[in-house]
Amino acid sequence: MSFKKSLIVLGLSALAFSSVSMAEDVPATPSFGVSSGTVDFVGNIVNTPCAITATNQNLKVNLGNVKASEFAAGKGSVGDQAAVPFTIVLSNCTVLPDPYKATVTFGGLGADTGKTALAVNAGQDTSGQPVATGVGIQIVDNSTTNPVVLDTAGSAVAITQTEMHLNYGAKYISVADTVTAGVANGHADFTVSYE
Numbered sequence: 001m002s003f004k005k006s007l008i009v010l011g012l013s014a015l016a017f018s019s020v021s022m023a024e025d026v027p028a029t030p031s032f033g034v035s036s037g038t039v040d041f042v043g044n045i046v047n048t049p050c051a052i053t054a055t056n057q058n059l060k061v062n063l064g065n066v067k068a069s070e071f072a073a074g075k076g077s078v079g080d081q082a083a084v085p086f087t088i089v090l091s092n093c094t095v096l097p098d099p100y101k102a103t104v105t106f107g108g109l110g111a112d113t114g115k116t117a118l119a120v121n122a123g124q125d126t127s128g129q130p131v132a133t134g135v136g137i138q139i140v141d142n143s144t145t146n147p148v149v150l151d152t153a154g155s156a157v158a159i160t161q162t163e164m165h166l167n168y169g170a171k172y173i174s175v176a177d178t179v180t181a182g183v184a185n186g187h188a189d190f191t192v193s194y195e
Contacts, residue, residue: 048091049100049159049194061086061170063137067182071135083140083169088190090164094163100194101156104166106148108188111136111175115150120184132184134176139188142167153193165194 061084070079088104111117117136139148144155148168157166172184 024102048192050093050102050164050192051093052192053089056087059086059088059118063170063172063184066172068132068179069173072178073174073176075174077174078138078171081171083138084172085142085167085169088166088168088192090159090166091162093159093162093164095160095162099158099160100165101158102164103153103156103195105151105153105193106139106188107151108186109189112186115152116147117173117175117187118150118186120186124168129174130180132180132182134174134179135172135184136175137170137184137186138173140169140171142169150188156195158186159194 063084066081067081070081070121071077073079090102094100106118109119111119117138119136121131141148141154143166148154157164167192
């Protein structure tokens with residue numbers, strides 16, 4: 001091999017070696033850190049004949065504005081107000097020839113000794129507004145028109161359709177001889193049991 005060719009090969013080898021060394025000297029792409037988070041999945045696997053629809057798990061019933069004078073007749077009076085209807089919808093129900101039966105139990109702090117009225121403003125933030133006194137909220141089972149007794153299972157309803165509508169009503173009722181004006185909100189939990 002000629003001297004000229006050897007010099008060219010040596011020059012190319014040196015150039016290749018310097019390229020490799022230069023590549024090692026190039027700093028790595030800067031890291032900007034990592035962000036992370038979590039995902040919470042919630043739900044239940046149930047072994048019940050029906051499910052409560054998501055829109056029916058947290059109901060709001062607007063009882064409106066009722067004048068304190070509606071309760072002038074004293075304890076136990078409801079005045080001229082009609083019960084405001086609300087419905088608990090059971091969906092995806094299993095229907096059998098010998099049907100399951102569902103009972104609903106409403107729980108909450110009672111406003112009277114018989115627990116036929118729910119206490120108003122029990123443990124709730126009323127943001128400094130005046131609070132109504134002498135009044136409770138009565139829940140009525142529309143299938144029997146009887147007041148619901150808190151913490152007691154209601155009448156059994158046969159599951160005869162894939163979607164069942166359990167209808168109730170609610171209204172204010174005086175639990176004392178005098179009712180004073182103010183915020184009158186209530187909170188009740190409900191449980192549906194099957195047999």
